Amino acid sequence: MKIGLTFFPTVGPAEKPAPEYYDECLSLAELADELGYHHVKTVEHYFFTYGGYSPDPVTFLAAVAARTTRIRVGTSAVIPAFTHPVKLAGKLAMLDNLSHGRLDVAFGRAFLPDEFEAFGVPLDESRERFDEGVAACKLLWTEENVRWRGRFHAFGPVTLLPRPFQRPHPPVYVTSARSLESCAAAGRAGHRLQLVPGILTVEQMQESLRVYRQAWSAAGHDPAGAGVHLGYPCYVAEEAEEAYRIGRHDDACNGRAIGAAVRSWGRVSSAAYPNYEKLADATQRAGFDQKLAENKILAGTPDDVVKQLVTVAEWFGDDVVISLNIHSGHLAKEAAARTLRLVAEHVTSSLPGA
Numbered sequence: 490m491k492i493g494l495t496f497f498p499t500v501g502p503a504e505k506p507a508p509e510y511y512d513e514c515l516s517l518a519e520l521a522d523e524l525g526y527h528h529v530k531t532v533e534h535y536f537f538t539y540g541g542y543s544p545d546p547v548t549f550l551a552a553v554a555a556r557t558t559r560i561r562v563g564t565s566a567v568i569p570a571f572t573h574p575v576k577l578a579g580k581l582a583m584l585d586n587l588s589h590g591r592l593d594v595a596f597g598r599a600f601l602p603d604e605f606e607a608f609g610v611p612l613d614e615s616r617e618r619f620d621e622g623v624a625a626c627k628l629l630w631t632e633e634n635v636r637w638r639g640r641f642h643a644f645g646p647v648t649l650l651p652r653p654f655q656r657p658h659p660p661v662y663v664t665s666a667r668s669l670e671s672c673a674a675a676g677r678a679g680h681r682l683q684l685v686p687g688i689l690t691v692e693q694m695q696e697s698l699r700v701y702r703q704a705w706s707a708a709g710h711d712p713a714g715a716g717v718h719l720g721y722p723c724y725v726a727e728e729a730e731e732a733y734r735i736g737r738h739d740d741a742c743n744g745r746a747i748g749a750a751v752r753s754w755g756r757v758s759s760a761a762y763p764n765y766e767k768l769a770d771a772t773q774r775a776g777f778d779q780k781l782a783e784n785k786i787l788a789g790t791p792d793d794v795v796k797q798l799v800t801v802a803e804w805f806g807d808d809v810v811i812s813l814n815i816h817s818g819h820l821a822k823e824a825a826a827r828t829l830r831l832v833a834e835h836v837t838s839s840l841p842g843a
Contacts, residue, residue: 490802490840491810492832493528494521495565495720496549498542499746500818507542513822515552517815520826522557524833528593529553530565530812535604539750542818547580554588562588565683565720565812566597566664569622570615571608574637575644577622578629582653590654595662595683595718596623600762602753612759617641623661623680630658662718665697672697676704681716687785691804698805716810719801722786723813725828725836729789733777735820736788740777742819787813791835798840807841 496514518529531549534540543549550562562584569577585592598619599605605612621639628635629649636645653659664683665671675682682701686694698717705715722743724736751768758766780786784801787794798811813832816825 490798490807491527492837493526493812495812495814496531496816497540497814498818499538499743501538501541505818510542510818514816515556517822517825517829518553519556520829522560524829526560527810528561528563530563532565533568535607537750539746547584551584551587554591561591561593563593564595566595568597568599570599570610570618574622574625574629574642578626578649582630582649582651585654585659586651592659593662594659595664597664601750602757613761615761627658669697669700672701673704676701677708679710683718686719686721694805718810718812720812720814723815723828724788725791725794725831727790729793732788735824736786737777739817739819740786743817791831795836795839802841
């Protein structure tokens with residue numbers, strides 16, 4: 490079980506200036522590199538405190554790559570629906586070269602109506618735009634004199650420069666929220682998978698993984714190439730109550746941020762996002778203690794978190810890669826650094842597959 494970290498900001502200017510947040514995250518990324526963590530990732534979102542300090546993951550990850558030597562850098566995720574594939578493939582290939590082949594690329598569909606409205610993209614087109622964007626990027630990375638004639642884009646013949654550092658291209662992940670068909674499609678295509686345990690039951694997670702792994706195997710892909718990333722908020726301290734105290738505060742702040750971001754689902758609907766009209770209510774149901782009991786948040790002493798991760802491995806396999814969300818911006822940087830050090834010193838070596 491490999492461990493990395495994800496930066497998902499949920500602050501805005503009223504809570505923390507952007508330069509201060511970026512400086513803190515870059516410092517934590519350097520520390521994670523020194524401590525031997527597997528990866529650092531960040532998201533793509535706009536406008537809201539829910540992710541809005543990260544409109545371009547590539548820019549942030551280029552800064553991480555310049556300050557580190559070993560840790561992998563990853564998008565979590567970039568949104569093909571909002572960027573022309575020639576631009577997106579080129580930016581990512583450039584980052585792959587700047588990092589000397591340390592890039593992992595996760596693509597996502599996006600789900601916030603306000604973002605789609607700002608880009609002039611209909612929600613109902615998100616699946617088709619996602620599929621076309623991923624396919625076009627992979628073709629640009631792997632072939633020369635590419636000519637593309639799709640539903641949304643037409644270009645070529647063009648040969649992308651720079652060529653990716655990793656051949657044939659960086660590892661590709663796709664993010665799935667609830668769709669089993671998305672999991673199956675990822676397996677068939679030979680893509681790796683990102684899931685969000687916080688919005689699924691254990692049984693739903695297990696079914697998603699079963700469908701993905703079965704599709705991967707049936708397509709004849711190398712079993713060693715399959716990969717699954719799971720993301721968890723994480724708060725670790727020498728005393729469990731201190732970890733719970735800061736975790737409760739951070740979780741409440743994060744809940745308010747996502748609640749504001751998904752509010753527009755109360756006035757729109759889309760066949761591409763069934764039941765998302767209920768998302769605003771769903772985000773407010775479970776509190777910190779329930780999430781902790783259900784292992785949707787990792788918190789406590791190092792021993793507590795080891796026990797939680799052993800359970801996660803029993804549920805989902807000890808080959809999953811864990812991304813810890815340690816710094817949304819509401820806590821002191823020192824609290825996140827403490828989590829990083831305690832996990833590296835006392836948790837990682839005790840995990841299955843270590």
